[in-house]
Amino acid sequence: MYMRFSQRSENLEPSVTLGASEKAKQLKAQGADVLSLTVGEPDFTTPVHIQEAAVEAIRSGKTSFYTPTAGIPQLKQAIVAYLKKYYGLSYDTSETMVTDGAKFALYTLFQAILNQGDEVIIPVPYWVSYGEQVKLAAGTPIFVTGKEENQFKVTAEQLEEARTKNTKAVILNSPSNPTGMIYSKEELEKIGAWAVEHDILIVSDDIYGRLVYDDNVFTPIATISERIRRQTLIVNGVSKSYSMTGWRIGFVAGDKDLIKAMSDIASQSTSNPAAASQYAAAEALNGPQDSVEEMRKAFEERMKRIYPLLLEIPGFKLQRPQGAFYFFPNVKETMEICGYNDVTEFTEALLNEAHVATVTGQGFGSNENIRISYATDMKTLEEMVKRIKEFVEKKRQN
Numbered sequence: 001m002y003m004r005f006s007q008r009s010e011n012l013e014p015s016v017t018l019g020a021s022e023k024a025k026q027l028k029a030q031g032a033d034v035l036s037l038t039v040g041e042p043d044f045t046t047p048v049h050i051q052e053a054a055v056e057a058i059r060s061g062k063t064s065f066y067t068p069t070a071g072i073p074q075l076k077q078a079i080v081a082y083l084k085k086y087y088g089l090s091y092d093t094s095e096t097m098v099t100d101g102a103k104f105a106l107y108t109l110f111q112a113i114l115n116q117g118d119e120v121i122i123p124v125p126y127w128v129s130y131g132e133q134v135k136l137a138a139g140t141p142i143f144v145t146g147k148e149e150n151q152f153k154v155t156a157e158q159l160e161e162a163r164t165k166n167t168k169a170v171i172l173n174s175p176s177n178p179t180g181m182i183y184s185k186e187e188l189e190k191i192g193a194w195a196v197e198h199d200i201l202i203v204s205d206d207i208y209g210r211l212v213y214d215d216n217v218f219t220p221i222a223t224i225s226e227r228i229r230r231q232t233l234i235v236n237g238v239s240k241s242y243s244m245t246g247w248r249i250g251f252v253a254g255d256k257d258l259i260k261a262m263s264d265i266a267s268q269s270t271s272n273p274a275a276a277s278q279y280a281a282a283e284a285l286n287g288p289q290d291s292v293e294e295m296r297k298a299f300e301e302r303m304k305r306i307y308p309l310l311l312e313i314p315g316f317k318l319q320r321p322q323g324a325f326y327f328f329p330n331v332k333e334t335m336e337i338c339g340y341n342d343v344t345e346f347t348e349a350l351l352n353e354a355h356v357a358t359v360t361g362q363g364f365g366s367n368e369n370i371r372i373s374y375a376t377d378m379k380t381l382e383e384m385v386k387r388i389k390e391f392v393e394k395k396r397q398n
Contacts (some may be wrong), residue, residue, distance in 0.1 A: 008135070010169070011135065012132055012135070012136070013131075013132055013363075015128050015129060015363070016128055016359055016360055016363025016364075016365065017038055017039050017040070017128055017359050017371075018039065020038040020351075020357055020358070020359045020360070021036060021038040021039045021345070021357070022391055023351060023357065024038060024351065024357035027355065027357075032318065032355050034351070034355045034356075034357055034358050035355060035357065035380050035383060035384050035387065036356050036357040036376075037116045037356070037357060037358055037372045037373045037376060037380075037381075037384060038314050038358065038359050038373060039246050039373065040177060040240065040245075040324075040325065040326070040361060040373055040375060041373075042240065042243040042245065042295060042325075042373055042375045043057065043375055043376045043377060044243040044295050044298075045243065045292075045396055046242065046243050046244050046247070046280075047242065047243070047284075047288075047291040047317060048112050048320070049283060049287050049288060050242065050244070050280045050281075050283050050287065051280070051318040052280050052283075053280050053282070053283030053287075054276045054277065054279055054283075056279075057276050057279035057280075058274065058276055060119040062279060063274075063275035063276045064275075065108070065261050065275070066271060066272055067272040067273070068261070068272065069263050069266050069267040069271060069272050069277050070096070070097040070098060070263040070266070071096070071097060071098025071251070071272075072098070072275070072278045072279070072282070072310060073277045074278075074279070074282045074362070075099065075249075075251075075279075075281055075282040075285075076093040076096050076097075077093060078281070078282045078285040078286045079091075079093075079096045079098070079251050079253065079285065080092070080093055080096060081285070081286065082285045082287070083253055083293075084236070085295060086209075086210075086220065087220050087223055087234075088223060089222060089223060089229060089253075091253050092256070093178045094256045094259065094330070095253055095254060095255070095256045096251060096252065096253050097251065097252050097259045097262055097263055097266075098249060098251050098258065098273050098278060098281075099237075099249075099250045099251065099252065099262075099266065099273060099275045100248050100249075100250070100270050101237060101239065101249065101250045102205070102207050102235050102237035102246040102250030102251075103129060103181050103237065103250070104248075104250065104266075105235050105237070105250040105251065105252045105262075106109070106129070106130070106133055106203070106205070107133050107136070108234060108262040108263075108265045108269075109203065109235075109258075109262055110133050110134055110136070110137035110139060110255055110264075111136075111137050111265050112208060112257070112258065112261040112262045112265055113137075113168055113169065113261075114134065114137040114138060114139035114168060115138065115139075116139075117138075117139075117140065117166055118138075118139045118140070118166055118168040119139065119140045119141075119164060119166045119167045119168060119306040120134045120139055120140070120141055120142065120144045120167075120168060120169045120170070120171065120203075121159055121162050121170040121171070121200075121214055122134070122141050122142065122143050122144070122166060122170075122171050123143075123144055123145075123146050123152075123153070123154040123161070123171070123172070123173075124143045124144060124145040124146060124152075124248045124362055124364075124366065125146070125152055125176070125178050125179055125328065125361070125364040125365050125366045125369070126143070126171070126173070126365055127173060127177045127178070127205070127364070128170055128363045128364060130352075131143070131153075132225070133229055134353035139168070140166070141346075142164075142167070143160050143222070144158050144159060144161075144162045144363055145365075146179075148319075148330065151179070151181040152176065152179040152181050152319075152328075153181055153187065154191075155187070155190070155191075156190040156191050156193070156194040159191065159194055160194060160279060162191065163198060163200070165370075167200055168200070168201060169193060169200060169201040169203050170191075170200055170201070170202060170203065171203045171205060172188075172189075172191065172202060172203065172204050172205065172221060173205040173207075173208075174204075174205075174206075174209075174218065174219075174221075174323075174389060175209070175211065175212060175218060175322060175323025175324040176208075176323075176324065177207075177208065177324055177326060177327045178324075178328045178359075178361075178364045178369075178371040179319070179321070179326070180319075180321025180322055180323055180324045180325075180326050180327070181217060181319070181321075181322055181323075182212065182216055182218060182219075182322045182323050183221075184304070185217075185219045185224070186351065188221045188224055189220055189224055191221070192221055192224045192225065192227075192228035192231070192232075192313065193228075195228070196227050196228060196231050197228075198377070199231075200231070201231065201232075201233060202221055202231055202232040202233070203232075203233055203235060204220065204221050204224075204232050204233065204234050204235060205220060205235045206218075206220055206234055206235065206236045207235065207236055207237055207239065207240055207250075207367060208240055208323050208325075209236070209241075209284060209323075210226065210240075210292055210296065211240060211295075211296050211299060211320065211323050211324055211325060212296075212323040213277070213296075213299070213300040213303055213304075213321065213322060213323060214300070214320070214322065216322040216323060217378055218323060220234065222234055222253075226337045230255065232253060232254060233252055233253070233254035233255070233258065234252060234253040235250065235251075235252050236250065236251055236252075236253075237249055237250030237251060238281045238284045238285070240324075240325075240369070241292050241296075242259070242281075242284040242286065242291070242292065242296065243291075243295060244277075244280070244281070247274075247277040247280055247281065248274065248277060248371070249277050249280075249281040251271055251315040265361060299325045299374065299375065301378075302325075302374045302378055302381055303320075303321055303327075303374055305381070305382075306378075306381045306382070306385065307320055307321070307327070309382070309385045310327060310329060310372075310385060312385075312386055312389070313334065313337070313385065313389050313392060314333075314334060314337055314389075314392050314393075315331060315332070315333030315334030315335070315337050315381065315392070315398070316329045316330075316331060316332065316333075316334055317329060317330040317332075317333070325373060325374050325375040326371050326372065326373055326374070327371070327372040327374065328361070328364075328366075328369050328370075328371055328372075329369060329370060329372070330368050330369050331343065331346065331368065331369065331370055332368040334346075334392060335368075337395065337396050338391075338392055338395035339395060340398065343361050343366075343367055343369065343370060344360040344362050344364055346360075346370070347359065347360045347370055349391075350391060353391060354386055354387040354388060354390070354391040355387065356384050356391075358370045358371060358372050359371040359372075364369035372384070
């Protein structure tokens with residue numbers, strides 16, 4: 001069948017993380033021993049008490065009906081309590097919304113606020129879907145590069161240079177995917193003051209806020225001041241901290257009129273998040289938090305073990321992650337040693353020859369870096385380092 005597809009679909013760049021994961025799976029299916037360090041997917045099982053909450057909801061018939069588009073009351077109340085406990089902020093349930101993953105929260109947001117020509121400032125490196133979602137909403141992504149010597153973070157001065165009369169929002173992701181860097185309170189104060197002064201919405205992607213290491217501190221920008229809080233939409237979810245990526249539950253908190261607009265869009269797209277997942281998420285937020293700390297400690301242990309080993313790979317340069325669960329090494333010198341001048345070609349060679357699946361930095365706006373997830377077991381991570389070392393030595397010899 002011949003069909004002319006929409007311009008937006010033809011201009012869309014597929015997710016490089018999901019693409020890399022799929023390539024790794026294909027090689028595995030062919031019998032290759034592939035180490036996949038691609039997607040941001042904790043390797044822990046969802047805690048049992050969360051599983052049981054979903055099972056109970058199913059058995060008691062709570063999942064047989066459509067739920068309210070913005071989420072079941074129990075989960076919205078749990079979100080309010082969570083924000084009070086971990087942010088010290090008071091929200092009404094009308095200022096919260098449950099979504100099909102944090103990714104869909106961002107999608108509905110951009111659909112709700114952007115018109116043709118509106119601009120969203122996106123710091124580089126960025127999570128792969130930010131720019132594409134802005135374009136899907138007819139907006140224009142404006143990329144501002146966070147310098148590596150400044151831990152990949154942008155400054156208020158850089159944001160001001162990028163601002164135009166069409167600037168509608170700025171995205172902040174701290175701890176960052178892909179770099180693992182965290183904005184300090186002082187940095188956030190300046191950015192928040194800039195956003196308030198120019199009436200620019202702050203989109204605060206806090207999905208990794210509970211996963212912080214080495215005594216670093218995650219400061220939600222919404223906690224800086226009441227004026228900044230009113231200018232901020234918090235985006236969060238249960239995927240990373242509670243090992244619930246497959247349950248697809250995200251949530252947002254912010255201005256109730258914006259929340260309503262986002263909810264109206266969701267009502268004409270997904271209707272509502274899966275009921276069983278919502279009851280599980282309510283238990284995740286309300287229930288015991290021991291598993292979060294156990295996972296955080298495990299990620300920190302892996303980071304501390306693997307970070308110095310990666311520095312031993314010829315040409316690898318990287319900053320020690322402060323949060324999340326990714327390494328984002330600069331591999332420019334490594335590529336030169338191996339005879340590559342394109343980071344995507346380099347990652348493809350790692351996959352095809354060393355059977356190590358990483359993600360090209362091009363998908364994050366960085367042409368000299370690769371992303372390595374350490375949300376997997378220590379044995380796999382140590383073997384990954386070994387294989388990359390051997391790959392580099394083999395290429396150098398040739």
